[in-house]
Amino acid sequence: MTEFKIRRLGHHGDGIAEGPFYVPMTLPGEVVTGETDQQTLTGVRIVTPSDDRVSAPCRHFKSCGGCSLQHASDEFVAAWKVGIVRTALEAHDLETVFKPILTSPPNSRRRATFAAKRTKKGAMAGFYARGSDVVIEVPDCQLLHPELMTGLDAAKELALVGASRKAALAVTVTLAPNGLDVAVAMGKPLDGPLRQNLAELCDRLKLARLSWENEVIGTRKPPFQRFGKAEVLPPPGAFLQATQHGEASLLSAVREAIGNAANIADLFAGCGTFALPLAQTASVYAVESDAGMINAMDQGWRMTKGLKPLRVEARDLYRRPVLPDEMRKLDAIVLDPPRSGAERQVVEICKSLVPRIAYVSCNPVSFARDAQMLVKAGYSLDWVQVVDQFRWSAHVELAACFSISGKRPSDLNLTAF
Template identity: 70%
Template sequence: MTEHEILRLGHHGDGIAEGPLFAPMTLPGETVSGEVDGQQLRDIRIITPSDQRVAPPCRHFKSCGGCQLQHAADGFVAEWKVDVVRKALAAHGIEAPFRPIQTSPAQSRRRATFAARRTKKGAMAGFHGRASDVLIEVPGCQLVDPALLPGLKVAEELAMIGTSRKAELAVTVTLSEEGLDVSVANGKPLDGPLRQQLAQACERLALARLTWDGEVIAMRAPPAQRFGTVPVTPPPGAFLQATRHGEESLRAGVAEAVGAAEMIVDLFAGCGTFALPLAQKARVHAVEGDAEMMAALEAGWRQAKGARPVTTETRDLFRRPLLPDELAKVDAVVLDPPRAGAEAQVAEIIRAQVPRLAYVSCNPVSFARDVQNLVASGYRLDWVQVVDQFRWSSHVELVACLTGPES
């Protein structure tokens, strides 16, 4: 056993000592001991704890791999997440005003993917252990909404029906207005008897919808999500912000960033998280690469009361970004790309000189790269709002406002 001082946290939430050596569940300033295994520190013992160390609120924390930072004080985690974004921007020579972080409360996650497998005595479901494939049951999970926890028993029943002892199901459970929306991956191939068993299970378990490896088996009621006031039924497994609080925080930031824009283009629009609420005050053109999500958005808009026109377009924005002539009469763009960012689309926004840009990001690195290109072309980064809807994890989300040189 050797002693080490933890110097900082890495992007995945592990403490980092000289070497570098990665030490999970440690904090900067702590002195720890452990066995060196490559670049990992194993069998860690805390010798001098940080004053930011707290008792984890969840009894499953040490064994479960679902959270990385429950051992750290909330204020420390909030500061660290803001600093991750600040440092990503600083690496490109960019400074910006940061607003106070918005952190989703405990027990607020509305979607979780449980692992489920059969056992000698029945079945079990939960999350994988830290850096392992060991399945940990989590009946007292402090991360997910309590209304989602019955999904553990659902996952167990589905494992009994649709998997072998050697396989493992991935059971994604989402809260909806009509009950649990369940989507299963890695199950047995569908045949007549299995379809019948699954349909019966959907009824017995009172699920809103059950999907098996991409095929909808049964739907007792459309599993609606509400974007602002508009009900939308997303396709199975469609992107959804992790918490309602996080979604509302991002939506408020987007609405402020676009201001009084009359014509808005929402790029990587998903099922309408931003497009549909914005349509209460502006015309919106929503663009997304997934045709099913576009169809869900359009169906939601048709139910919206008092909404202004919303048009939709299915388009791969990585291969075919909107061009300047398509952005010519646009007052503001909402940009919510996946982790890779939107380098090609940003180049066209710059050429078009769109006056206002609301940028929503789940990756500070690609966000900072895109912002560098915008700032170098005369845009101003007005403010950044970090949103922590993946509480106790290393994941960081944000919304930012940029204005063009003519604004």
């Protein structure tokens, strides 16, 4: 066996030794032995453990691929995640103030996608094993909300009824105040008998809603989600922040970033995670490419008393970003784009003079690229709030505040944007 020293963690949470060789479940500074297999080590044994190594709280950790960092102390993970954002910004010569990281507690995930498959003796459901298509059952998962865990049994029954022998179902389960909202993909094509069996299952399992390949099979109780004062009925499988703690943390950061703005645009608005709470004190223009989510937000606003005006638009901001003349009356913008960021939209914001921007990101690399564009256009990156709602994973989320005095740098070339 050859000895290796772990130099750092990669963005997926794997230890990286000289080579490079990737070694899951290791930490910087640890000395390990193993056999090389292309760019990975096999048969790994820890010779010198890190002081930051802890016993994993979940008994499924070594086999399940749902978590990658349970072997590291909370303090280490927090510092590492902040470091990822800091490093991404430094690559663009950016510095800012970092607020203390906010981490969601264990057993708080309210949404998960289970793999469910038929077996010779019945069915099984869980998560895929690390780097594999093998399904691992996780009856003692320390990540998911206890009520969400009941979705595992539902996933098994759905597999018995609607899974083929060749592929596992993807069963997305979302915890709603009145039950489980279940959306299934990768199943058998719907026909009359399957539709009837699924409807019976929805009733027997007391699911709030069951959909199959985006078609609603049954709704016992509308699975509303609450955003501020409003109750919203999202389309099946619609985006939702992973934990209530994470959502509240991001919303608090967004409120601080936009201050007392009276006219706000919420771009990439989803079902209204930010737009509807902000409509309690400000007029909001909400833009989202998915018409179903936009309609759900609009309906939630219409059914809620006491909110200020909300104007919604289904619009692909990658192909047709909001232009400067449409931003003239805005006091603030909320940006919450997908992982690829909001480059084309940021180009147009750079041509405007919207005083404040709250940028929510799930990808520090694309965020840092967009942040550099904003700073070059005259904005100040005032602070960053890292939010760890995907506990024990390598996933990093953040909210950031940008502000502008109204004066542009004298050397700014607007034709470059």
